[in-house]
Amino acid sequence: MTEIATVKQRFGIIGTSELLDRALEVALRVAPTDLTVLVTGESGVGKEFFPQVIHAYSARKHNKYIAVNCAAIPEGTIDSELFGHEKGAFTGATEARKGYFEEADGGTIFLDEVAELPHPTQARLLRVLQTGEFIRVGSSKVQKTNVRVVAATNMNLQEAIAQGRFREDLFYRLSTVPIVVPSLRERPEDIPLLFRKFAADVAVQYRMPAVTLDEGARQMLMHYYWRGNIRQLKNVAEQISAIEQARVITAEVLSKYLPRQEAGAPVAAGSVRMDDDMSTERELLYKVLFDMRADINDLKRMMAELMQASGRCQEPVRDIRGLLPSAAQSSLAPVQPAPVYAESEEVTDDPPRERTKADMQREQIIRALRRNNGRRREAAAELFMSERTLYRKIKELGIAEN
Numbered sequence: 001m002t003e004i005a006t007v008k009q010r011f012g013i014i015g016t017s018e019l020l021d022r023a024l025e026v027a028l029r030v031a032p033t034d035l036t037v038l039v040t041g042e043s044g045v046g047k048e049f050f051p052q053v054i055h056a057y058s059a060r061k062h063n064k065y066i067a068v069n070c071a072a073i074p075e076g077t078i079d080s081e082l083f084g085h086e087k088g089a090f091t092g093a094t095e096a097r098k099g100y101f102e103e104a105d106g107g108t109i110f111l112d113e114v115a116e117l118p119h120p121t122q123a124r125l126l127r128v129l130q131t132g133e134f135i136r137v138g139s140s141k142v143q144k145t146n147v148r149v150v151a152a153t154n155m156n157l158q159e160a161i162a163q164g165r166f167r168e169d170l171f172y173r174l175s176t177v178p179i180v181v182p183s184l185r186e187r188p189e190d191i192p193l194l195f196r197k198f199a200a201d202v203a204v205q206y207r208m209p210a211v212t213l214d215e216g217a218r219q220m221l222m223h224y225y226w227r228g229n230i231r232q233l234k235n236v237a238e239q240i241s242a243i244e245q246a247r248v249i250t251a252e253v254l255s256k257y258l259p260r261q262e263a264g265a266p267v268a269a270g271s272v273r274m275d276d277d278m279s280t281e282r283e284l285l286y287k288v289l290f291d292m293r294a295d296i297n298d299l300k301r302m303m304a305e306l307m308q309a310s311g312r313c314q315e316p317v318r319d320i321r322g323l324l325p326s327a328a329q330s331s332l333a334p335v336q337p338a339p340v341y342a343e344s345e346e347v348t349d350d351p352p353r354e355r356t357k358a359d360m361q362r363e364q365i366i367r368a369l370r371r372n373n374g375r376r377r378e379a380a381a382e383l384f385m386s387e388r389t390l391y392r393k394i395k396e397l398g399i400a401e402n
């Protein structure tokens with residue numbers, strides 16, 4: 001097996017295209033050095049694999065790897081998160097705290113969405129990249145750290161520089177080695193492979209047979225624009241797996257899941273990760289459907305087991321809700337999951353529509369956070385929303401995290 005094939009297997013990277021291989025090869029070649037790497041590419045192309053590969057194949061692999069989503073940290077706290085603070089540095093700083101650059105001494109920091117860094121933080125970052133020096137917020141003591149930085153962005157940094165939003169000197173310092181991750185359009189041969197992988201993952205997770213594509217659907221999938229790249233493809237594969245009863249998908253069925261494209265123009269795709277509330281709500285509905293399906297399968301299995309155990313196959317089990325996990329209980333009353341929300345919105349006795357949706361969102365977010373031990377990044381990915389949207393929702397819905 002080639003080294004690239006080993007990397008793909010180890011990290012679960014799917015694809016055989018030359019452009020992907022080339023990008024991975026650069027990552028492998030640069031890994032043993034301490035050079036700063038800038039990973040660029042459209043949203044959803046899989047940039048996050050690259051810093052992980054670089055760290056794993058470097059001499060720093062036994063030291064810390066810290067991934068920071070610069071867009072998810074509020075502007076007011078980002079300096080303190082990255083560089084630490086002294087006790088009393090600001091209101092609420094009851095204790096001194098190490099920042100990620102101190103924590104990751106000897107290791108690697110991945111700065112995702114680096115274009116989102118505010119100007120003062122850009123200056124601090126430039127300093128640590130040039131000299132290894134940093135100062136905790138509220139301190140005057142210069143400290144040293146030895147951290148390798150890999151940064152990523154889906155923004156056009158040249159544009160950001162032209163608009164005065166990003167420092168040019170920082171751009172050059174960051175992009176010592178640039179890695180460009182190809183869009184899905186540039187590697188159509190990988191599309192069916194990726195679809196198959198995501199459909200198989202859903203099948204395992206929700207205990208159902210995997211969906212497959214007929215030739216027409218396969219062609220349609222390969223010629224689609226995929227504005228949201230692999231994230232969008234994954235999303236579509238999951239939606240189809242959850243919603244469609246038939247396991248062989250035709251082009252006609254598939255087209256329902258692919259937002260219309262105007263000739264030649266990249267259009268806003270409906271199932272891409274989006275930050276507007278409408279899409280978030282729809283994604284949450286899909287998620288509810290998934291959970292219900294899994295719950296119903298559990299329910300069926302438990303009923304069969306109960307009947308077998310009691311030996312009274314004729315007698316229906318009257319109320320087994322108490323035996324079910326809470327997720328299953330909530331989906332037990334509406335046995336037909338899909339129309340439940342639509343119907344309940346029409347019934348005047350039910351809580352008002354907005355409240356029902358907010359409750360549902362709340363529950364989904366809490367579940368996702370729980371499933372991911374409070375890790376927002378993973379929870380956000382599971383909920384098909386950006387970390388920033390999740391952060392906003394947590395605040396809006398008053399969800400307490402611990």
Ligand SMILES: Nc1ncnc2c1ncn2[C@@H]1O[C@H](COP(=O)(O)OP(=O)(O)OP(=O)(O)O)[C@@H](O)[C@H]1O
Nearest residue numbers: 012013014015043044045046047048049154230231
């Ligand atoms: N080659 C691949 N094989 C399997 N899964 C992939 C591959 N590339 C990306 N993915 C999956 O697609 C999703 C999006 O990838 P990722 O978060 O790395 O995108 P990104 O380029 O960092 O996007 P953004 O710029 O929006 O943060 C993730 O769930 C990731 O696991």
